Amino acid sequence: MRSVLRSWLLALLVVGAFAAQASDGAKFAPLDVFDLQWAENPVLSPDGRSIVYQRTFFDPMKDVRRSNLWLIDVASGSTRPLTSGARRDADPVWSPDGRRVAFVASDGERPQIFVQWLDSPTPARVTQLAAAPRALSWSPDGRQIAFLMQVPVEGKPLAQMPKAPRGAEWAKPVMVIEHALYRFDGAGFREPGFTHLFVVPAEGGPARQVTRGEFDIGSRAVWLPDGKSVIVSANRDAEPEFEPLESELYRVDIASGEFARLTGRKGPDQAPALSPDGRRVAYLGFDDQRMGYHNRRLYVLDLASGHSRELTGELDASVDNAGWLSNREIAFSYDERGSTRVAAIGADGGRIRVLAEDFGGTAMGRPYTGGAMSVAAGRVAYTRGTPYRPADVAVVTPGASPRVLTDLSANLLDNRRLAKIEEIVYPSSADGRSIQGWIAYPPGFDPAKKYPLLLEIHGGPFAAYGPHFAPEIQLYAAQGYVVLYTNPRGSTSYGAEFANLIHHNYPSQDYDDLVSGVDALLARGYIDEKNLFVTGGSGGGTLTAWIVGHTDRFRAAVVAKPVINWYSFVLTADMYPFFTRYWFPGEPWEHAEHYLKRSPISYVGNVSTPTMLITGEEDHRTPISESEQYYQALKLRRVPTALVRIPGASHSINHRPSQMIAQVLHTVGWFRRHAANDGESVD
16 A cells, blocks of 8 residues: 555656646746755854855755765855765864864765865765764864764663574564653654763774763763863753753863763753853853743853853843854844844843844745854854745854855756745734734736635744745745745744743634734735635644634645644654643643643534645654544544655655655645636646
8 A cells, every 4th residue: 555655646746746847937846846955054164264064955866865065265255075975974063273174974874973184085984883973073182073972771671582493584573662752753763872972083093982871961062272171061850851951061071071060050051162262151041931932042151250141131032053253252143033143242241233134044845944153263154045045155254244155056046937025014813913924926926816825834833934945835836826924923033922922822813813814915905715725834734723623714724744632742742741841731631621622633523624634654743643633533524635644754744855845746736626716727
């Protein structure tokens, strides 16, 4: 049955893709996704004169993401490759002298650490590790590289199986699970173990484990100037699996592995960054109030006194990507109304200066905020995105305008008619609050005509859409839909109060925020009110199911990777200790009425809208059992429905390009089947 489904999916994908390209000419078409290239993880050299970054692309033959490392000269903008081939080269870090770059790549079997000398044509492998390394950092003298790696833990067996007869083909051994966190979305079932700190000689040799214990090291090691110790973030709580947000900063002695705690409050302290003079540490965190959303603050710790100072308490936004411009100033990023800014603040506080407002472009698929940046020698390198480009590399210096150094997808996107993206702001019918969104218009849009509307809802729910390039949005618009995507209450980038309007109250009036956006577009006169469609993924899938349980105004709906039943979700999802503690007043058996009141399954008796579900078969965040519940309930009620199972896909369906395309084409196929024009083309 599965092979038949795979063949059917592939046939629909290929036929649909080529049909779209043949009929739409220069519109953005499904197979164009494979030609996109974008920048990730730009890292400035210690002197600020060069940038190494990951140039990411899709491999059309293997249907996976690849990346190579490229080098940019900041002054001239000239660029050249450091690595090449069908590889996944990632996590580049510069040596202190700026002559070498360490990175992680596969040796054909498993990820290893490599070092590229800038005057050498090929990198050298310096490790032979049994597990994947990550979060590399160089010692100050350039002789060692610290990294994180999982260390397996062997438990006591519950039973000793008898030996199978010679040549016998017995079933696979049983799996005994005793840890609270035993699987993660995208990684599958987790081998028992903990993430610890290691060091390896930069020229190769045996790796040495530095830290030990039943806890995880949670951050890249920051070396202190003497090279004898590092600063890390770790959760050393007595029950760390049940305190998922807790962490402190520690100084760790490299020789002995001994810990000295540097912070000590309830809440996360993470992402340490050392000042150039080695005297202070910038870090991120917040006081844990058990809310669904907390603003992440920027702090500075004086190593001599042990005193910490909060710098961004007046900023009603979450801070990320902190790095030192100088001993007196720190750069960071934060989201503001669906966009991300690069900013700077004095190391002792003061006024926040905005350096750039076009940070982003790495969230391939849908138009989420997100990106990467680094800081060195008074400069910031960052991923720069626009509504019409995925991430490129840009650089900015305080007092100067940003400079864009790459244009990786120009040869493709300059030759495509893309959807125009326009901001919309409208009042919610719930309470008059201002809601921000964006409209994607089909290429060749004519306001005198009528177009079908597709409401696309973001997940999270604590996340934000914005004016960012998104292949899925472009593909929907190319098929003739006016696409509306908005940031209803619960979205980030509008302050903590707006985000926490859904605390223990989700879904709720976010429904009104979304439907009010549809009404705002209907009032403009170019929407065909008989052809309103709705879709969303994850939290957006939950809201889509909630919508069809509360109104029949949409012609059809596609519910992607949703939560349908909060009671069953928190007992099957990978991060259940977090969900039960931060999203609900307590465990489901103690608050069953509350869980069910917010569950779309409770309103399935109201649904008459044709509703299709799409979920990856290896989704451990919103397991496919959630979709199966809704599908079977709709079948019992004789509501037109379908269940699209994506083999091998995790919650991040768009991680593989063909699966991203399959989700879009099946969504369009469902809408066309149930359109008011009897399934004819809607464009």
